[in-house]
Amino acid sequence: MKNMKKYIGIFVLSISILSCSNAVLLTSDRSFHEAHLGKSVIEANLQGRYDYDKDIAVASKESHSEMSAKVNAESRMHKAISDYAYKELMIMLNDSNLNGPGFDKYQMEKFANEIADLRTRESRELGKFKEGENIYVAIAIKKEIIKRDAVKIFKERVNRVIDRLNELKEGI
Known part of the structure; x- marks a missing residue:
């Protein structure tokens, strides 16, 4: 045994x-x-179809249909935009020395996802490529657009805090 x-x-x-x-x-x-x-x-x-320094570019995984390749490319673009926007937002958050409710990494993640939701469909198609049975779709968007959105959202958030502080100051 x-x-x-x-x-x-x-x-x-x-x-x-x-x-x-x-x-x-x-x-x-x-x-x-x-x-x-x-x-x-x-x-x-x-x-030569995009500028690495100025664009966020992604390509789909290999797929057997153009539609699924496009959906996969958009999914990857959403993630890439969200990551880039989050990085930009965190830089601004750290530089501002703000902290507290609405000024933390979780709120910055929410803002980054909002930007990605808004801008993913605005990506421009770089091309569709076929290799044997596999189809690839590549798309890109300007980093400047994402950065501008991140700055806008962050400034709006800061302005709300400033307005609220001014209201409190007037009440004293």
């Missing part, structure tokens, strides 16, 4: 190790494909 438990334990352990190494291998292989093959096709087709 003890030997049986020992063999079952070794069997379970070896299966666990094999399944973990298999998962790492699949992830590595997939990352290798996306990093070297997928990106090179997209980058080759997009060369």
Whole structure:
């Protein structure tokens, strides 16, 4: 009975190790494909169509239909816009030394998502590319637009606080 438990334990352990190494291998292989093959096709087709310093550009994952590629590209753009807007908002928040309700990272995340919701559909299409059965869609938007929206939202928030402080000051 003890030997049986020992063999079952070794069997379970070896299966666990094999399944973990298999998962790492699949992830590595997939990352290798996306990093070297997928990106090179997209980058080759997009060369000169956007300015890395002035634009946020994304491409869809490989897809078999143009519609799903477009939806995937828009989803990625939403995330990219949200991340960029959040970064800009946090810079302003840290520079302003404000803190408290409405001036924290959670509120900045909400503002960033609002900006992403507003601007994702305004992205311009850089191109549609087909490689074999796979279709890619690439879209971009100017960073300046996102930064302008972030500044506007932040200033509105600060102005509300200033107005409220002025109201309180008048009451004294």
